[in-house]
Amino acid sequence: MEIVVCIKQVPDTATVRFDREKGTIIREGVQSIINPSDLHALEAGLSLRDELGGKVTVITMGPPQAESALRDALSLGADEAILLSDRAFAAADTLATTYTLLKAIQKIGLPDLILCGTHAIDGDTAQVGPGLAARLGWPSITQVAGLEILDTGTRFLVKRLIEQGYEMVEVELPALLTCHKSLNRPRVPSLKAKMRARKADIPVWGHEDLGADSGKIGIKGSPTWVDSTFVPAFEAKREMLEGSPDEQVDALIVRLKESGLL
Amino acid sequence: MCGSCEDICLPGAIVKEREKGPAPTDIDAYSGIWVVCEAPDGIIPAWAKELLSKAHDLAAKAGEELTAVVLGHSLGEVPKDLAAFGADRVLVVDEPSLKGFHDDIYANVLAYMARKELPSVILAASTPMGRAYIPRVATMLETGLTADCMDLDISTEDKTLLQTRPTFGGNLIATITCRKHRPQMATVRPHVFKPREPDQAARVSVINFSVPEELLASRAKVIETHVEPLEGPDITEADVVVTVGRGIGNKETLEQAMELAELLGAAVGATRPITDEGWLPDRAQIGQTGVTISPKLYIGLGVSGAVHHTVGIRGSEIIVAVNKDPEAPIFEMATYGIVGDLHEILPVLIDRIRKERAGK
Numbered sequence: 364m365e366i367v368v369c370i371k372q373v374p375d376t377a378t379v380r381f382d383r384e385k386g387t388i389i390r391e392g393v394q395s396i397i398n399p400s401d402l403h404a405l406e407a408g409l410s411l412r413d414e415l416g417g418k419v420t421v422i423t424m425g426p427p428q429a430e431s432a433l434r435d436a437l438s439l440g441a442d443e444a445i446l447l448s449d450r451a452f453a454a455a456d457t458l459a460t461t462y463t464l465l466k467a468i469q470k471i472g473l474p475d476l477i478l479c480g481t482h483a484i485d486g487d488t489a490q491v492g493p494g495l496a497a498r499l500g501w502p503s504i505t506q507v508a509g510l511e512i513l514d515t516g517t518r519f520l521v522k523r524l525i526e527q528g529y530e531m532v533e534v535e536l537p538a539l540l541t542c543h544k545s546l547n548r549p550r551v552p553s554l555k556a557k558m559r560a561r562k563a564d565i566p567v568w569g570h571e572d573l574g575a576d577s578g579k580i581g582i583k584g585s586p587t588w589v590d591s592t593f594v595p596a597f598e599a600k601r602e603m604l605e606g607s608p609d610e611q612v613d614a615l616i617v618r619l620k621e622s623g624l625l
Numbered sequence: 626m627c628g629s630c631e632d633i634c635l636p637g638a639i640v641k642e643r644e645k646g647p648a649p650t651d652i653d654a655y656s657g658i659w660v661v662c663e664a665p666d667g668i669i670p671a672w673a674k675e676l677l678s679k680a681h682d683l684a685a686k687a688g689e690e691l692t693a694v695v696l697g698h699s700l701g702e703v704p705k706d707l708a709a710f711g712a713d714r715v716l717v718v719d720e721p722s723l724k725g726f727h728d729d730i731y732a733n734v735l736a737y738m739a740r741k742e743l744p745s746v747i748l749a750a751s752t753p754m755g756r757a758y759i760p761r762v763a764t765m766l767e768t769g770l771t772a773d774c775m776d777l778d779i780s781t782e783d784k785t786l787l788q789t790r791p792t793f794g795g796n797l798i799a800t801i802t803c804r805k806h807r808p809q810m811a812t813v814r815p816h817v818f819k820p821r822e823p824d825q826a827a828r829v830s831v832i833n834f835s836v837p838e839e840l841l842a843s844r845a846k847v848i849e850t851h852v853e854p855l856e857g858p859d860i861t862e863a864d865v866v867v868t869v870g871r872g873i874g875n876k877e878t879l880e881q882a883m884e885l886a887e888l889l890g891a892a893v894g895a896t897r898p899i900t901d902e903g904w905l906p907d908r909a910q911i912g913q914t915g916v917t918i919s920p921k922l923y924i925g926l927g928v929s930g931a932v933h934h935t936v937g938i939r940g941s942e943i944i945v946a947v948n949k950d951p952e953a954p955i956f957e958m959a960t961y962g963i964v965g966d967l968h969e970i971l972p973v974l975i976d977r978i979r980k981e982r983a984g985k
Binding site for chain 1 (some may be wrong): 761773804805843932939944966
């Protein structure tokens with residue numbers, strides 16, 4: 364089974380600090396990681412390959428330093444990795460991103476299965492997976508929390524999370540699935556794979572390599588725009604309750620009783 | 626593109642010039658505001674009222690017609706009820722293949738309708754269903770989509786939809802536009818907007834829209850649906866919500882927070898890191914990509930107050946925040962703030978409330 368896994372390198376939110384004045388990220392000390400749910404997509408791809416044979420190719424669009432996310436994916440067992448990096452890709456919204464990914468996947472050769480995470484922890488739009496499937500005209504099933512192979516791999520039975528519970532969906536390949544964190548437990552890298560990943564050749568494809576329409580990539584291909592940004596205003600009493608824990612709690616109880624809440 | 630990474634990127638790689646945007650669509654050909662309601666089981670979802678009520682205000686402001694679009698099966702008289710919430714007309718696609726949710730079929734149908742009717746604005750709910758198929762529609766229509774808006778406005782001048790959501794990765798709110806492309810598409814989480822008083826006298830024309838057969842097929846098939854009943858009080862309806870954030874630290878403290886919630890008859894909410902860790906179910910997540918709440922009392926335990934969370938709690942009457950970091954942004958919003966260690970505060974708080982309860 365030929366599988367493409369789309370990943371994104373994101374700032375590790377556990378290490379992100381904000382500049383309270385400017386409202387922007389303080390970049391120093393922020394580590395980059397593979398987006399958490401993309402790791403579950405990768406694990407799903409690797410275990411399907413282990414069972415059915417074939418190949419897992421990992422792709423990401425990002426700045427040159429996103430290569431380290433691809434090396435991490437290789438050290439987990441991905442067969443190949445391709446970096447889509449070009450200044451012309453910069454500032455892409457999700458429409459331009461899905462176009463760029465489509466062109467890369469067409470260049471690789473259409474796989475049987477594309478796997479993505481459910482959402483990226485930075486942008487959190489959850490739009491790239493379904494958008495990419497629409498470009499291919501493939502079915503997409505989001506929030507996949509279980510997966511069973513049917514008919515030696517021409518169909519899957521998937522468990523997909525919905526608002527209050529789940530659905531069981533049968534899908535004929537090729538298809539795109541977005542993988543939820545409850546789908547599996549990502550493996551740890553093996554020493555051998557780590558060594559191989561360090562030396563692996565990771566091709567970098569730009570817009571010319573993809574034969575991409577320059578009006579559909581990066582900022583030019585992005586219909587959405589940020590007009591303005593502002594600090595959210597909120598009127599609050601902001602009464603700080605001081606003293607020992609006992610005093611603080613007592614002060615709170617008094618106020619909650621006054622408000623009729625206790 | 627939010628531009629928040631502009632100052633840290635390669636020089637010149639990101640340039641804030643609107644002139645460099647994609648080739649525009651013929652904006653004048655598009656008019657009207659749509660609110661899309663999915664009803665795979667023949668029931669109009671509760672959020673449809675909220676979204677229609679907001680869209681009604683936008684339509685009135687911009688002088689646009691408001692259309693409710695209902696996709697589903699066995700709808701019967703249901704679409705008529707939408708008149709009470711401000712729809713001028715209802716477009717209905719009632720097809721057996723819309724029974725059960727198939728991402729590609731729903732997307733095919735909505736994209737087909739939009740190409741025929743050319744609406745200026747399409748609003749949808751950011752439910753798991755909406756999040757699954759609305760991005761497909763935006764891609765098929767080659768237009769922009771803003772996910773999980775916390776507010777919407779419209780410019781009377783050029784009918785640009787002003788879409789508000791937190792910036793990617795920043796702690797600011799951004800106004801996002803899609804000036805040169807139509808339709809302008811946005812999703813909104815349930816409970817963000819308030820439903821208006823229904824106008825029972827309002828009447829509406831219901832138009833059955835027919836869709837070509839070939840759009841109604843999918844390689845995916847829903848075999849069965851399991852609905853799991855909610856445990857404990859519904860967080861969106863609860864008067865008191867106890868919310869835990871990353872500062873909760875460990876599972877013992879989480880247990881204490883649950884104990885406090887039980888004493889108060891409160892629902893338990895969480896910030897995204899807590900649900901991402903699997904400490905509480907996804908449905909407990911409050912904020913931009915979670916639920917929006919408006920309780921009488923919100924108690925934040927170890928919640929730092931990132932915008933992605935606080936946009937979901939702005940409707941709370943009283944906000945109590947307990948955090949050991951006096952600089953935590955949550956204190957800016959707090960009615961009452963306690964700087965302290967949860968390990969010390971929580972046992973005292975539980976004890977005092979238990980005594981209050983026993984005294985009654």
